[in-house]
Amino acid sequence: MGTEAGTARLACWNPGTPCWNPGIVGETAGMDALAPNLRRLRASAGLTQAELAAKAGVPRATLASMEQAGSNPGILAVQAVARALGIGLDDLVEPRPEERHYLIGPREQQDYRADAGRFSARLVSPIASKGVAIHRVVMQPRCHSIGRPHPPGAQEFFLTLVGTAVIEIEGESVEVPAGHLLQFPGHRRHSYGNPGRTVCEAVSSVVMQLG
Structure with a gap:
């Protein structure tokens, strides 16, 4: 297991994507999609920030921060929000399909x-x-x-x-x-x-x- 900045990194949760720091999610470029995805998915679910935060069991301030670009939420908070929305982690942190790039072998x-x-x-x-x-x-x-x-x-x-x-x-x-x-x-x-x-x-x- 490699290290970065003196902190051990967890195994990748999704093969093919960069491993995340166990405490900080926002270190990877892929997290750029978190804020817009979360705002869109929360609106589609018809939930306010307070309602989704309560459902996910996270502070409202944490959820509000996640909806802002450049936030550094913990992986456990992101997983909790994904579960509360009934979606996979990929749907929350990866770009929408039409915004992704593909390399076809x-x-x-x-x-x-x-x-x-x-x-x-x-x-x-x-x-x-x-x-x-x-x-x-x-x-x-x-x-x-x-x-x-x-x-x-x-x-x-x-x-x-x-x-x-x-x-x-x-x-x-x-x-x-x-x-x-x-x-x-x-x-x-x-x-x-x-x-x-x-x-x-x-x-x-x-x-x-x-x-």
């Missing part, structure tokens, strides 16, 4: 293959992300694959990186050479093709709703 990316494996689309965007899907597309020579229409309002952005792709949109064929981007309504019937003799690589981004 190859093993977490999903592959879709068609046309006897000659068409490959790998989902590289996080599954948790809402409203957007990004695929890395690889098409072998003479490849052709029918796309799946997306919900109305969706827009697809297809950027060819290597070679030339041919996107067919409701019977109309559009050549998309390397370095060019094609935008089209994702809900329309479409297909992807590579009529050339070399591999075609591209990135497809689907935004479910613009504006």
Whole structure:
């Protein structure tokens, strides 16, 4: 067990996050989310500071301090408040999902293959992300694959990186050479093709709703 400032540090309560000092929570950058999360969750529960403090068994002054940025509450107080709200500790101290960053490794990316494996689309965007899907597309020579229409309002952005792709949109064929981007309504019937003799690589981004 390591030490910091002469005080032994506890084991991490959540793998992948920095260990906390046993007495002070606010030493980690992740605690920046505590104050706004607590204010939002308390309001959603319809509780005043006094009511939540009583329910958690902590002084009202402690709770008021926790709702202020830069506070240094003890871990036991934070755990008590989380229990009183009926939520997990992560929900209280970590940024909201839409405010977090994600690093997606190859093993977490999903592959879709068609046309006897000659068409490959790998989902590289996080599954948790809402409203957007990004695929890395690889098409072998003479490849052709029918796309799946997306919900109305969706827009697809297809950027060819290597070679030339041919996107067919409701019977109309559009050549998309390397370095060019094609935008089209994702809900329309479409297909992807590579009529050339070399591999075609591209990135497809689907935004479910613009504006």
